[in-house]
Amino acid sequence: MTLLNDLTNLLGAQNVLTGDDIARYREDWTKLYPSNPCAVARPGTTEEVAETLRIAARHDVAVVPVAGLTGLTGGAQTNGGLMISVERLNQIRELNPAAQIAVVEAGVVLTRLHEAAEAHDLYFPLWFGARGSAMIGGVLATNAGGSNVLRYGSTRALCLGLEVVLADGRVLNLMSQLRKDNSGYDLRQLFIGSEGTLGIITAAVMKLVPRPLAYTTATLAVRSLPDALTVLNRLQMASGGAVEAFEYMSKTHMARLAEARPDIRQPFTPIHDVSILVELGTTSPRDILPNDQGERPIEHLMSSVLSDLLEEGIILDAEIAQNDAQRMAMWERRELNAEICFSLGPCVECDIALPLDRVSAFLDKAHVSLDLLGRDYRSIHVAHLGDGNVHFSVFPSDMDENVYEAILVAVEDVVSELGGTFSAEHGVGLMKLSSMSRRKEPVALEVMRAIKSAMDPMNRMNPGKVIPARN
Amino acid sequence: MTLLNDLTNLLGAQNVLTGDDIARYREDWTKLYPSNPCAVARPGTTEEVAETLRIAARHDVAVVPVAGLTGLTGGAQTNGGLMISVERLNQIRELNPAAQIAVVEAGVVLTRLHEAAEAHDLYFPLWFGARGSAMIGGVLATNAGGSNVLRYGSTRALCLGLEVVLADGRVLNLMSQLRKDNSGYDLRQLFIGSEGTLGIITAAVMKLVPRPLAYTTATLAVRSLPDALTVLNRLQMASGGAVEAFEYMSKTHMARLAEARPDIRQPFTPIHDVSILVELGTTSPRDILPNDQGERPIEHLMSSVLSDLLEEGIILDAEIAQNDAQRMAMWERRELNAEICFSLGPCVECDIALPLDRVSAFLDKAHVSLDLLGRDYRSIHVAHLGDGNVHFSVFPSDMDENVYEAILVAVEDVVSELGGTFSAEHGVGLMKLSSMSRRKEPVALEVMRAIKSAMDPMNRMNPGKVIPARN
Structure with a gap:
């Protein structure tokens, strides 16, 4: 046969x-x-x-x-x-609103889970541009991030239970719905983010959270990233930690957006150095009960913090979404990044994370390093700034393998120097294998290899990914 | 030598x-x-x-x-x-208030970290009775829980980076301060909760959170556990998820407290079936700005939700702490559980977790099963009810090894039937080894053994713990 x-x-x-x-x-x-x-x-x-x-x-x-x-x-x-x-493993096996959990198979598309949760006034807080195609299995295998990590954590933080098929066909049933379980090693964690190299995730128990009763969303311009962090801290303090997303759109991103999509309205002209999309969400009924001026407290909070910051000169300009259509338009400007970059041709895509207060230093130093390479390039970046996660894309005018590696190494040198990581939310796959060789702690690589051999001795599960070959 | x-x-x-x-x-x-x-x-x-x-x-x-x-x-x-x-590894290497992280060595006692964080208006949200002795290294090795897991998660959720010494003396440096990092397997997670069987944790980067600006704390009596969950849900909804702790004290606990510590004031006489300690915390300045009646919104919220529930007959009685001394007295009643049980002599201590809505069924069924054993016993329990985590202690009048195992098996049968775990927050050690043999998914045990062999081939790290010997 x-x-x-x-x-x-x-x-x-x-x-x-x-x-x-x-x-x-x-x-x-x-x-x-x-x-x-x-x-x-x-x-x-x-x-x-x-x-x-x-x-x-x-x-x-x-x-x-x-x-x-x-x-x-x-x-x-x-x-x-x-x-x-895993596309045919597409059942939502159970959705228990009282327990705030969903039992889903690996082929369920993220948007479907969003809709199923919403029908019960719940929210599955994993949100990114590809939500209409990404499936739970892939999201778990890569420990996907996105725009709400700041508030709710990455995929890892949202998974209570897991079902995995191992290399030899054994089924590992870890489908717990418990909030606490210390009965031995937490094997779930090993498979989350292992990109299919240790087994195939077939189903999971995912946490849901109460759906915010209201969002208030704004686009701001500030002079610098340190000023942006001041805005984040002030909003977090005033709201008691209600910031759901804090997205940085660079001048390079906004300029490319204007160029590639002139149909999209620009919030501010001329384009400022730092544009921010910020969103507050609240699950507290007090926050949406209109005050004497007919304003909801959550909206009042946003507008009063922003006007204070305008007066102090920390914010240069701001607009607050007045309805859902305006909110969606703000998000569209951010989420178009992938599309408008894609059309620029070959690029070196760096998905990096840094300590929050070093993002600014990274950008300065990275540009100095790239300039020193002595080649023409264009760079565009956006960031989940609340997580220190920058998507930094470099488009050299002449791309080949050597140019690619030279740019990658130059960027990574700066990332390493500043205590960051070369892979924040997309994982390693094939793209970051050379980075793993160069940058990953050697002992960590040895431990990863030992675990991979123990779990998949014939190296049959997604071979050649995540763990670089020995030199 | x-x-x-x-x-x-x-x-x-x-x-x-x-x-x-x-x-x-x-x-x-x-x-x-x-x-x-x-x-x-x-x-x-x-x-x-x-x-x-x-x-x-x-x-x-x-x-x-x-x-x-x-x-x-x-x-x-x-x-x-x-x-x-690890007691001499007792340095707080760094505490960065802006980044809300602490870099601590394994021998730092929990209380010291609490105090160090508090000095910067921050909180390290791991809170349990033994906080004056427990050290960070042990807390990580067992993935300790406690009373604030409901809001902030277990130890695992609070750890950003880890330093571990492996069996052969290699140092694995995973001391990241990043919020996102998908550069390969998340090895931190493997060591957290592995109870020293894979390596020795020597230091960690721990998350801190903004210190609540105010707490409001109450002791309530309700008729049943389902009613208690109604109270939890109503408070969570009204406050937008501000419940920091939701602790269940059974009639058996309160009676034993009255017996062993008559100096401690009882909140309600006669003792009700279900007493609850609930605490709200807020980091939002709006919640502590006194209203026209001079009442802080967070306190108003607690008192108005509780009086609604009293009127509806869901709460039987309630008292709200009026000052910090009263708050501490409420916590003391809960935290004395270990001491007042200890003095009753030999017991079977079950640290179990269940889906929240099955705690009540567990208690009913467990008592039926214990009665069927046909022996005299006394049982006392308290619970971190918001996590479904019950500390269920059984004191047989005549204890020996057979009695111990018979009680344990009877309780575990009920736990298994209801989809719970025999080890919620204390780990396995030696105490739960027989439970691991009986109850743990066989494939999970095989995977644990494979990982243990890969990491510690000579079985030198804390041998005989966590993973039971093969039958």
């Missing part, structure tokens, strides 16, 4: 794709990591995933899990391996 | 204890796990810990890390092993 025969017997021909049928799995949106899988298997149950892995083991073929293909680091790339798509 | 010679050369005679000098390491407060270490080494730096482990490896002696000895599960017990006390 061939691999394909075995898989077809198990899953049916319609769920073992080859040839033209796998076109959409061959590339992600970046087109940087073309895949050539021997087939794409689409199991529909956890047991089918397990049996698929046993079949792969029997045929000694590498296995690459694939979810929404929105990670953008080549984490699901393969040459000749078997792709296992 | 003998082991003791090597250690003395490294650490000096005053830091290699034997004979009478090790009396205080021989027993914890329960006296259930007497130790007989070959020596107690007290390294003063991370490098000395590393060298101590290399010496232990050379002499092929087991190593048992010891911190504050407040875990109470026998996690630091040894017969013949080398105890490594």
Whole structure:
């Protein structure tokens, strides 16, 4: 029996794709990591995933899990391996509003979970541009971040339970709904962020939170990043920690937006050095009870803090969204970053995190280092500033492999010097493998290798990702 | 060279204890796990810990890390092993108020960190009775919980970075101060809660939070646990999630308190079935600005929600602390649980967690099961009800090993049936080893064993703890 025969017997021909049928799995949106899988298997149950892995083991073929293909680091790339798509594991098995949890399968698209939670006045607080395609399995495998991490934490902080199929087909059932559990090692944590190298996540118990009763959202201009942090701290203090998102849009981002999308209204002209999108959310009924002036306290808080800061000269300009359409327009300006960068051609994409108060120093030093390379380039950046997470994209006028590495190394040198990380929220995949070799603590790499060998001795689970080959 | 010679050369005679000098390491407060270490080494730096482990490896002696000895599960017990006390690693290396982090060594006592944070209007939100003895290293090794988990999470949620010495003396430096970092497996998580079986934690970067500007604290009587959950939900909704602690004191606890400590004032007589200690905290200045009646909004919120609930008959009686002394008296009633139980003699101590809405069913069923054993017993329980974490203590009139196991199995049967865990916040140590054998998912045990072998192939790190021997 061939691999394909075995898989077809198990899953049916319609769920073992080859040839033209796998076109959409061959590339992600970046087109940087073309895949050539021997087939794409689409199991529909956890047991089918397990049996698929046993079949792969029997045929000694590498296995690459694939979810929404929105990670953008080549984490699901393969040459000749078997792709296992979790798209048919798409049930929301349970949504318990009283317990504020959802039991979801790996193929559930984020937006679907958002909608299901919203129907119960709950919120699943993982929010980023690709939410309409990203699936829970991929989100867990990469420990995805996004715009609400500041308030609610990364994916890791939102996961109570996990179901994982191991390399040899054993099913590890960690589907706890408990808030406390110290019965041995917390194995969930090992799989979250392991990018499919230790097993395939098939389902999870995710936390939901009360849906904010109201948001108030503003776009501001400030002179500098230190001033932006002052704004963040003042709003956090005044609101008792109600800042849900604090997004930095650089002058380079706003200028590119004006260039690529003249249809999008610019908040301020001319463009300021630092634009900020800030959003407060409240779950407290007191905050939405209109005062004598008919103003909701949460809105009053935003406007009074901002007018104080305007008077002090810390804020240069501000507009507060007056309705949901204006709020959405503010978010669109931020979330268009990927699209407007993409159209500029080949780039070095750096997804880095720094201590909050060093983002400004990073940007200054990175530009000095890039200038020293003596080549023409353009750079554009935005940041989840409340987490110190900068998306720094460098577009050299002439790109080749040497230029790519030279830019990457130059940026990473600055990141390392400032105590930051070269991978904040997208993971490693293939894209950051060379960075792992250069920058990761050697003992940490050794421990990762030891764990990988213990869990997947034949190196069959997404081989070649996350952990660089030994030199 | 003998082991003791090597250690003395490294650490000096005053830091290699034997004979009478090790009396205080021989027993914890329960006296259930007497130790007989070959020596107690007290390294003063991370490098000395590393060298101590290399010496232990050379002499092929087991190593048992010891911190504050407040875990109470026998996690630091040894017969013949080398105890490594982290007590001299007691520096707060850095406290950065702007970044809201503290860099602390493993031997720092919790209370010291509380005080250091408080000096900057910050709070380290890990709070339990043993805070005056427990050390950061032990707290991390057991992923300790306590009374503020409801709001801030367990130790795991509060740790940004970690420094660990591995079995062979390699130092794993994960001392990140970043809020986002997806550069490979999150190895921190593996060591947190591993109870010294994978390495010795020597330092950590811990999150601090803004210190609440005010607390408002109340003791309530309600008829039943479902009614208590109604109170919790109503307070959470009204306050926008400001409940810092929600502690259940059973009638059995309150009765024992009256019996053992007649000097402590009882809030309500006669004692009700369910007494609750609830605390709201606020970091929002709006909540402490007195209104026209001179009342602070946070206090008004507590009193108005409670009086509504009184009117609805959900609350039977309530008192709100009028000052800090009254608040402390309320906490004392709860925290005396360990002391007043201890004096009752041998007991089966169950540290369990359940889905919130099943705590009531657990208590009913557990008592039926215990009655069916046909033996005299007394039971006392309290709970971190907001986390579903019950401390359920059973005092049989005649204790022996068989009685102990029979009670434990009876309680655990009910816990398992209701989807709970036999170990919520104290860890496994020796005490819960038999439970691990009986109850832990077999595949999870296999994975734990594989990781343990990969990290500590000679099984030298706290051997015999957490992971039960194969049958």
